Amino acid sequence: MLIDLxxxxxxxxxxxxxxxxxxxxxxxxxxxxxxxxxLQLKLDDAIEQxxxxxxxxxxxxxxxxxxxxxxxxxxxxxxxxx
Numbered sequence: 001m002l003i004d005l006x007x008x009x010x011x012x013x014x015x016x017x018x019x020x021x022x023x024x025x026x027x028x029x030x031x032x033x034x035x036x037x038x039l040q041l042k043l044d045d046a047i048e049q050x051x052x053x054x055x056x057x058x059x060x061x062x063x064x065x066x067x068x069x070x071x072x073x074x075x076x077x078x079x080x081x082x
Contacts, residue, residue, distance in 0.1 A: 026043055031043075
């Protein structure tokens, strides 16, 4: 339905699972808060981790097995679906 609506209004249909892609300026914008928070995480690694969430949600919804999401991700997922 959302794809049909996007196309009907001249927009671009969205793909699922979605993929976050970093813009070039994000590297600079990410470094300062990341350093301030004491994170030793590069932007590419953060993007990869964020992109795992929709993929895990897709796996869970297509297989009807939410238990494939584990650890902290499971807690976050449970909070999102409540």
